[in-house]
Structures are given as structure tokens and as C-alpha cells.
Amino acid sequence: MSALEITASLSYIVASCLFIVGLKMLSSPASARRGNLVSALGMLIAVVATLVSQGMDYHWILVGATLGAFAGAFAALRVPMTSMPEFVALFNGFGGIASLLVGWAEYHRSLSLGAEIPFAAALPIYLAILIGGVTFTGSMIAYAKLAERIDGKPTLFSGQQIVNAAILLGVAVCLVAFLAAPAGPYAYWCVGFAIGLSFILGVLATIPIGGADMPVVISLLNSYSGLAACAAGFVINNTVLIVSGALVGASGIILTNIMCKAMNRSLPHVLFSGFGAAAAKTGAVYEGEVNPITPEDAYYMLEAAQSVVFVPGYGMAVAQAQHVVRELGELLEKNGADVKYAIHPVAGRMPGHMNVLLAEANVPYEQLVEMDDINPRLDTVDVAVVIGANDVVNPAAREQEDSPIYGMPIINVDHARTVFVLKRSMRAGFAGVDNPLFFKENTRMLFGDAKQSISALIAEFKTA
Amino acid sequence: MGEFILLLFTFVLAIFLGFELISKVPATLHTPLMSGSNAISGITIVGALVAAGATDSPWLSVVLGTAAVAFATINVVGGYLVTDRMLAMFKSRQGGRP
Numbered sequence: 001m002s003a004l005e006i007t008a009s010l011s012y013i014v015a016s017c018l019f020i021v022g023l024k025m026l027s028s029p030a031s032a033r034r035g036n037l038v039s040a041l042g043m044l045i046a047v048v049a050t051l052v053s054q055g056m057d058y059h060w061i062l063v064g065a066t067l068g069a070f071a072g073a074f075a076a077l078r079v080p081m082t083s084m085p086e087f088v089a090l091f092n093g094f095g096g097i098a099s100l101l102v103g104w105a106e107y108h109r110s111l112s113l114g115a116e117i118p119f120a121a122a123l124p125i126y127l128a129i130l131i132g133g134v135t136f137t138g139s140m141i142a143y144a145k146l147a148e149r150i151d152g153k154p155t156l157f158s159g160q161q162i163v164n165a166a167i168l169l170g171v172a173v174c175l176v177a178f179l180a181a182p183a184g185p186y187a188y189w190c191v192g193f194a195i196g197l198s199f200i201l202g203v204l205a206t207i208p209i210g211g212a213d214m215p216v217v218i219s220l221l222n223s224y225s226g227l228a229a230c231a232a233g234f235v236i237n238n239t240v241l242i243v244s245g246a247l248v249g250a251s252g253i254i255l256t257n258i259m260c261k262a263m264n265r266s267l268p269h270v271l272f273s274g275f276g277a278a279a280a281k282t283g284a285v286y287e288g289e290v291n292p293i294t295p296e297d298a299y300y301m302l303e304a305a306q307s308v309v310f311v312p313g314y315g316m317a318v319a320q321a322q323h324v325v326r327e328l329g330e331l332l333e334k335n336g337a338d339v340k341y342a343i344h345p346v347a348g349r350m351p352g353h354m355n356v357l358l359a360e361a362n363v364p365y366e367q368l369v370e371m372d373d374i375n376p377r378l379d380t381v382d383v384a385v386v387i388g389a390n391d392v393v394n395p396a397a398r399e400q401e402d403s404p405i406y407g408m409p410i411i412n413v414d415h416a417r418t419v420f421v422l423k424r425s426m427r428a429g430f431a432g433v434d435n436p437l438f439f440k441e442n443t444r445m446l447f448g449d450a451k452q453s454i455s456a457l458i459a460e461f462k463t464a
Numbered sequence: 465m466g467e468f469i470l471l472l473f474t475f476v477l478a479i480f481l482g483f484e485l486i487s488k489v490p491a492t493l494h495t496p497l498m499s500g501s502n503a504i505s506g507i508t509i510v511g512a513l514v515a516a517g518a519t520d521s522p523w524l525s526v527v528l529g530t531a532a533v534a535f536a537t538i539n540v541v542g543g544y545l546v547t548d549r550m551l552a553m554f555k556s557r558q559g560g561r562p
Binding site for chain 1: 465467468471474475478479480481482483485486487488489490491492493494495496497498499500501502503504505506507508509510511512513514515516517518519520521522524525526528529530531532533534535536537538539540541542543544545546547548549550551552553554555556557
């Protein structure tokens, strides 16, 4: 090892430590921002160490890095907070394709140098390509669904499982053939097929998944993008790739697990059932009388309330209502009420989606409460205000055994003295189940655009 | 093969460390966690730099490597910037509010 190589290896250790410390600082909102900077510093060290460690031609690196830096910075500074789910999906995909390209480039280089490709190099090359490819096209489909470029509903066709099985078989056959002779005459064909098959597999794995299940999918793809980086690390024998890829992989797996638990579903059920496509037929449809109210009536009840809990859902993001919600919350606090925001783990289209929107609107994070903390306290709450959420507050999950969402943990807003539901009209939610909450005695429906309804309430407070 | 086993060992330990670290991240920070870990997965840029810059790389590897550098840089730069933007918004009740 030359002195430069040793310095580089030591720098990789420092970089890995900085990633770990950075993630650790993410355990509190107070230190999280500095943690992100620490992590970025780790990345900078890893990049610089790589650039100086060996004789390199910087020509093309400069081209690629300049393009990437501009595109990345432009996107990151422009993206609105409501679009974070599709942004993260897109970026997962970029991580995946980068790992695929690294695997392919390294394979091509080894071949052209006439170097022997041992099993310990061939397997990671194949895995980097496979996982990277699945992550890429899977993320592109997830992006298109989240950005509503394509229909968010699950796409199912007959024989889908057979096609999937055939592709998996193809992947396995190529793997065996490739490992048998990684530098042999057919090996490049295997790599080519693996790229094609991984692309198809990514598409087929994501199209049967419906919009409401997207939090699971993005978490899973997040994990894949880390594992792809890991595989690339094994290809070039680099520990910093392996450590950081593994951290990201673990993070994605934990989030996937939390999301699945919050929906009371198993991962295979989310991935393969096409949930939502058939639900409309099986779910019970409730009938009853709803109690619509005007903003004025709602104002009188809120004005008298001692404690108010807001329960936001994806509808709040769609209506861009987070700022007016915070304004109403502040008015209520001035009026002497205790105000909290209760957030279900799968509210929105990605983990933590609602928290970011409310943070953007300047809601202090102490006011954001998790489902398990708010549920025991809900029967002491005067008014629960449901804004664009449906399934996560649906009592059918608790009471109706034949409901498709039965068993899913929900925020028990119906236990509050009064529930306001802000809803555009009487339409079934994303899972296609009607919500018995709307017919409960203590529920009041405030129909209309969420933003306009809340603005009307604010106006009532201000004129009073 | 010995080196491979050592790398595998590192990998397994890092997975366990990842589980310990990430399970302590509160739900309220899950979106920044995802975008931040996205930026970290851009570490694949190290591999991309080698492919694009190594003097013994054939032209196809340089092309693939350059594309990989571009994608990974998008991930790194965009991921850290957007995470910083998001985390700057999380404010406590005491101070920090405009």
C-alpha cells in the first residue's frame, strides 16, 4: 500500500464514522440539521479521498459531476414540500441506476484488462446490476404514480404471477450461467439479459401497488438503493460503500416495517395483492344520515373548545392547507385551547410526510403527536378536526370484521366529544371503503375544499 | 476470498448498527431520514469516480462511469440540500420561531 492509499483508506473510516454520527444526530429535531451537515462532510471526505488516492483522468468526472450537481441542486431548491414523496422516489431511482452503471462499468473494465473475475467479484457485479435495475424502474413507476403522471390505481393483468415467476427464473438462470464463467463467451449476454430483466421486474413489481400503499413502496425502494450501493462496494472492494449502503438498507427496512405495521398488513400482501383494486366490491357500504354544518356553527363549537386535535391526511397536502391550518391552530391557542396535531404513521404518501408539511407551516414540533400517544387522551378532547384523512380515522378498522382495513390501527377520533370532518364531498376514500365515522352521532361534516373551509373558520374568528 | 469474507463481516455489522441507529429516529423526522439516507446511498459515487477516471478504463467504462457520476452526484447534492431545507423548517416552540 502506498502512503496515498493508506490515507484514502483511513479517510474512508472517518467518512463512515461521520455518516454514523450524522444518523445518530437525527434522533432529535434539535440536532438533526447539524447531523445532516456532518453526514455531508463525510461524503465530501470520501469523494476527495477517492479523487486523490490514485492517478486519475478528471476530464469526464468533471463533466458528470458538474451536470449532476446542477441538476441536483436545481431540483432540491425548487421542489415544493408537498411533492417530497415523488422527489424521494425519483432520487431512489437515480441511486439505483448509478449502482447498476458502476457494476457494468467495472465488469467491462475487468474484461478489457483480461483480468480474472473470481466468484467474489462476479456475484456482487450481478447483484449491483440486478438490484440497481429493479430500484431504477421501480422508482420511476413509483414517481410517475405519485406525481400523477400515470394512474395511481393498482394495475393487474391475468397471468401476472406467471410472468413474474418466469422473469425470476430467467434472472436465476442468467445468474448461474454468469457465475459459471464470468469471463466466458456467454457472460456478457448474461449481463445484458440481467439488465433487461431487472428493468422489467422493477416495473412489474410496482404497477400492482396502489396509491395508499406508496409509503411502503418508497421505503422499500429506499432500502434497495442502499443495498445496490452495498453491492457496488463489494465490486470495487470498498468498505465505505458497504457500510453506508448497509446503513441505508437497514433504514429502508425499518421504515418498511413501520409502514406495514401501521396498516396491519404483511409486506407480501402489500406487494402482491393489488389492494384497492378489488376492495370496492368487498367492503361494506354504510348508509345513514350525515350532519353537515356551516363554518359559522363550527366556529361556535371551536370557540368553546378547551382542547382541539387536528388529524391531517393526504387531502391536506392536495389542498395545500397546512398554512391555514397552522393559522387556525394559533388562533385557537390564543383563545385558550390546547392544540395538538395527531399524525398517523401512514398519513400521506410517505413516512413523515405530514410532519414536514406542518413544519413548513411553522408548527413547532412539540405539537406534533404520534398515534399511540394521542389515542389514550382522545376521550378528553373537545373537538377533533379531520383534514383530508379517511382510512386512518375509519372506525371500521376497529369494528367491522369484513372491512378490507379491519385490524389496522387508527386514530380514534370518534372518541372525542365532537369530530369535524373536512371533506370535499361524499366520496369513498382511497381504499374504496365508505367510512362509518361520517354517520356517527358526534360527527359533523364540513363540506368543501379544506383550505377554503379553514379560511372561512379563520375569518369567523377574526370578525368575532 | 479472505477479503470477501472480511467485507461481508463489515456488511453484517453495519446492518445491525443501522437497525440500532434508525430505530431511534422519531416518526416526525422520517421524511428527512429518507431523503438524507438517499443522499448517503449516493456514496456509490466513489465507485463511479473510479470507473470514469481510472486511466486503464476502456471507453465504454468511461461512458458508463461518467453517467454514474452524474446520477450519483444528483443524489448526493440534491439529497443533502433538500434534507437541509426540510430540517431547517423543524422549529421548537422555545425560540427559533421567526
